[in-house]
Amino acid sequence: MTDETPRTDDEIRRAVIDRVREVQIMGGDPVSEQLIEDVAVEDGIVTFTVDFEPVSRVLADRLTDQLRGAGLATDGVVHVRVEAAGSDAPETGLPVSGVDSIIAVGSAKGGVGKTTVTVSLARALSEAGLDVGVFDANVYAPDAPDLLEAEGPVQSSPSGKPMPVEVDGIQVVSIELIAEDGPVAWRGAMVHDVVKDLLGDAAWDDRDVLLVDLPPGIGDAVYTIVQQAPLDGGLLVSTPTDEGVRATQRTAALYTANDVPTVGVVPNVVGSVADAAGPFDDADPETIADDVVEAAYADLEPVPFDPALREPTEASFADPESEGERAIADLRATVESFLEHEAGPAVPEDAVDLRGLPPETCHRQVVTELGVTEGPVSVVMRGEPDDLVSVVDESLARDGRSLERTDVEDLGYNGWLVELEPSSPAAVSEPAT
Structure with missing residues (x-):
């Protein structure tokens, strides 16, 4: 019997795309409806680049959940990220991305x-x-x-x-x-x-x-x-x-x-x-x-x-x-x-790009990143950084944790750079003897 478990990044990518074709949205699947601009895989991390423009806000949240589920259901995938196509384009004026x-x-x-x-x-x-x-x-x-x-x-x-x-x-x-x-x-x-x-x-x-x-x-x-x-x-x-x-x-x-x-x-x-x-x-x-x-x-x-x-x-x-x-x-x-x-501040290469995502999707992605990453997490976003920090604080509090450090930098038309460093999980007390 042939072992068909995907092992390379390219094999994982093909397997992920096959699973995404099983997702039903807008009368078809995200691939045939041309909502997926790119699927990238590196070291088991899948990044979907999605065109959200034709999708309503409600469907956008549903789509991101389904993509995350399809990715995590694929052997070899350890984490899923969703990014918006043209995320680096300014929100006003003449947008230029890439x-x-x-x-x-x-x-x-x-x-x-x-x-x-x-x-x-x-x-x-x-x-x-x-x-x-x-x-x-x-x-x-x-x-x-x-x-x-x-x-x-x-x-x-x-x-x-x-x-x-x-x-x-x-x-x-x-x-x-x-x-x-x-x-x-x-x-x-x-x-x-x-x-x-x-x-x-x-x-x-x-x-x-x-x-x-x-x-x-x-x-x-x-x-x-x-x-x-x-x-x-x-x-x-x-x-x-x-x-x-x-x-x-x-x-x-x-x-x-x-x-x-x-x-x-x-x-x-x-x-x-x-x-x-x-x-x-x-x-x-x-x-x-x-x-x-x-x-x-x-x-x-x-x-x-x-x-x-x-x-x-x-x-x-x-x-x-x-x-x-x-x-x-x-x-x-x-x-x-x-x-x-002299050029404007650049976006760090290791920052997770949340620009263009619906607010709820943006918040959930950060909480997910904090759950799979040790140490601080850097994200670049639009919208209100204070809202993101509030949601993350509430999520960490449910696990008995908090944010030890929050740094926010204005990147101009590139958005906001937010670095979040959570506290370590509280040690479990030994029962008294």
Whole structure:
């Protein structure tokens, strides 16, 4: 007789999915109804990622209980967690999930090289080991896919979200990868909806940083992103011309008005390499930066007119040889420093993600975590941390325990980080003799 007990994580995962298919909800099972975005198994711990959007609050609690039961009924499973799809997306504004940090690259002046800088920086960050995404926000003249040699079409996830095209490890979303019928006359409300659908709903896959290539001007796409997206910072790009500087000042003012920190000003095509004559050989890069913005995180080295940057996929930024490649490598180092020291507080990797879960499910999950974990438990959540602490206190009190320590940290648009440390179970007194 063959031993069919699942032993590896992959075998356990398949067995769990088979059991979940037996759960009946909304006229079908959670898998066929496309409510399950992912099932992950590691060391006997099953994590369900669930799309709660089509589910009412009552059904959401029932669904999580059934998933927990299906998981624990599977051999090899020691613990079950339920997470909400898109849990890291902010609750307001333009939600973006699946990315740790977002940097916009902009200038109201067209033709200053924003896309070349964006794509080259993306390649440099990727070569340095970061998981990078690029969102091409220029709905009128999208160029980023061509420079990255990305080809569509964009596919949809089981829940209907656009899935980025991946090329050389970089994920890319652009209207160029979707629109197959030629130019479209996008107008105000349409632009807002396109940006929301492509940037906010895209299924970005665990990106360390997302670079947003803003279109020129101060139009609907730019306003939507700068005012509503959870930007950690913004880069500015300008050529050394009076009109270029004046236009970039407008974008700098928009960053400032919306509390978007300026990483720095990239003086582009300032000077040239030895074997290529550039259009602005005599410009002063420091004057450009000072004229564009009063305060920035760092002063950036100018990027010379370098033919090597015309094809970023052929350039090397980890081992730069040309002056242009070295300038982009320096820019990468500055952006990495900014992300490390100035970007918003990050969610610890060991924190249990409760964002997006119904309140009752959130509370029960924490109580369960405390029952299977020795020592403190860290969770990231939305809603009121005081309500969670109250529920946990009541649950522990029934076992004669209490919370010895509770730390709460505001993570901004990422929610709340709550660390709970319960007391040890009370020792059972020996009977008197």
